[in-house]
Amino acid sequence: MAKSDDKKAKPSDAEKLKVLKKKLKKLKATVKQAAAGLETRAGSAAESAVAAIRAAKPNKLVSPLAPARFPDLPVIEGAEFASGAAGIKYQGRTDVMLVRLAPGTAIAGAFTRSSTRAACVLDCQAKLAGKPDAAAGAAIIVNSGNANAFTGKGGQEAVDSVTGGVAKALGLPRERVFSSSTGVIGEPLPAQRITAIIGDLAAKLDPAGAPGAARAIMTTDTFAKGSAASFQGEGGTINIVGIAKGSGMIAPDMATMLVYIFTDAQIAPAMLQRMLSARVDETFNAITVDSDTSTSDALILAATGKSKAAPITDLRSVPARAFGKALTQVMRDLAQQVVRDGEGATKFVEVQVTGAADTADAHKVAMAIANSPLVKTAIAGEDANWGRVVAAVGKSGAAADRDKLTIRFGDMVLAENGWRAPSYDEEKASAYMKRAELVIGVDLGLGKGKRTVWTCDLTHRYIDINADYRS
Template identity: 45%
Template sequence: MAVGQPNTAPLIPIDGVSIGVGCAGIKKPNRQDLVVFQLAPGSSVAGVFTTNAFCAAPVVVAREHLKQGDIRCLVINTGNANAGTGQQGLEDAHETCARLAALKRIEPEQVLPFSTGVIGEYLPMPAIAQALPNVVAAMSPNHWSDAANGILTTDTRAKGCSRQFEYQDETITVTGIAKGSGMIKPNMATMLGFVATNANVAPEILQQLLTAANERSFNRITVDGDTSTNDACILIATGQTEAPAITSADSDVYRHLLKTVSEVMLELAQAIVRDGEGATKFVEIAVEGAKTTEEALSVAYTIGHSPLVKTALTASDANWGRILAAVGRSGVAELDVDLVDIWLDEVQIVSNGERAPGYTEAAGSAVVAQEEITIRVHLNRGEVSDRIWTTDLSHDYVSINADYRS
């Protein structure tokens, strides 16, 4: 189950990126579950990772390797998170890097590992070791769509996006894939996201660009309020273009690239929400008139995480009192409730802290019966606005997670 139509536009290859996809049988037989990216020499790589203190072994290793620079390969497995696995998990992540490095004749520190799936189980290293040579042998620049499918877990559909712009007669391309459906409140990125461009970007500028784009995309989504142990988002710049190198954030080409990367990452982030586990609604929550960004996001996430609000949306029940209550408990200091206004799309449900004059249950019900809904809150206490995207909470969400390991 997912909300809206998937993006079926072809994914545009990135010069300097080659991808292999194969089957290791990590959780299910005959399923593509192992992906390798190979990057051109000299590529810049930036990353953001989970803030969960119980971060997975591959996150620990990827952070270490990324600091050393000169990354040449990524290796991703699904079906097993390699999280909560202690020293053995770290050794398995290092071994995965070493095995791929040997096949590609590079150093293990030039490989970044990523895993997603069930927490608390050890990686089946013999299966991964056996599958890696076949994955490497099958590498091609045209395997972006295969990779998008190869990194899925409880997702119901692949998530990918490409954008291009022209700069000084050169075509700059940005292509990205992501996976995620449950355990989504990233606090940095998504479950897993990989975005690449042929632009030439200095590593420190690429990290700055990724952090900025991530903050307005993956850091603005939630399905269930759970932050994964394995979240990671990687941005690659291969430099395979004649366009000027980007060495400063104060340039036109940087601004064009930031805009394009942000568009790709926002589409991927929203695709995760649309494919949220059991989702029947795609919900934008916009908060206006706040004093600070933190205040606006506190209100938005309190609404977006409320089981009462989310289940009412599943039932297409315009129970606006639940939204009002969530605003009131959001922790905004000295909130003047008599100034609060709330809308469902263009239907005002609350005016000056009480039921809006002229509001009817029929009008509210018509809005919440839609697949896509905007809840807009105006606090009328400042000039700051922000927004997030979330889902409802259906019976299927409970079933998916109750049966996840079976």
């Protein structure tokens, strides 16, 4: 029987190849689609993981040394506050504060001595050195998230834009508008984001708005800082209110990070400046977190003159002494709050130096101890290693005599007469180091010079915070 004519012929090699190519193309498309899906899911998972890690970071944990609550602040007549979100670095975060001050307000200031001062610092110094119309009103505008430091010619242009915007909105001379910036160094300040909300800020100025203003100027701070004092002047009450920010890069060499103090006292600018300058060394120049001086440190003191109390005109008068005492109280409280919020801090440490040849030597010794990484890490580890205090005294550059030196932790004498004290008890010393607040005392036995400074311990959290500061 003959073969069937309709039997299909076998496909040629060329046809087989064509079919295989089609199958391969479909397979590649399927693999590509599957890979894209995996990549999307992996990317989403990675983003979720990163978000979870960031959310878990303890940067936002409040310092264990923080005050129990933000203090009640009396209203300072002639001072109004507002705060808002400009999106300078983070969206939705309050990052700008505005203060309007009544006509006739006296202004004094203290600023960083850094040779790389930010544009806003240079601008404030120039305005205070000039002779602006003191009868006019005044204003302060502050942003967080960007330091406007080391930003070239554009830095001053940004300051002019921001202060000019405030001057226009509030009807003030530009020379009476002071600005501050805090945050990352070397990034251009997005001034337009600030000027865009000045109108909104001006519309909600409030005499009771200081707490919100304190929150607006925070960067790595874990809590807002405020302080107040009141006393009876001649014919009425005089109030003082201060707010501050600061947590790292604290070794001020003039004042501290950013501090704004307001009073309703009637006092002339020159006298106000003298009273401020006289108290800087014992307060804001007596703190350190990490021995680094900021480019942006600024302290502005404003006296609105709205108190019913008689003007303060004589530094030797009873009202002047009372004002000086209250001002010192507010300045010291704010300075110590900055240390209590030191980045990663778990211990608040007071260093008391007495018996120095003079005050300058006492300050050298106190700051050498307070800035010593070895002392600070020993404190973090709760190690009563008084030998590190000895080493810090020796490196300070101040006059010292081994056989006249006495070292105390709290009320315990650890070393004296050039040797470990006979009463030294390692167990008691170690138990003392477990406290959250410590006192290290050093008597040099050489003279009457003395100085007290405040510092904190140095923990791994400090590294974590600063390694991640710009991200």
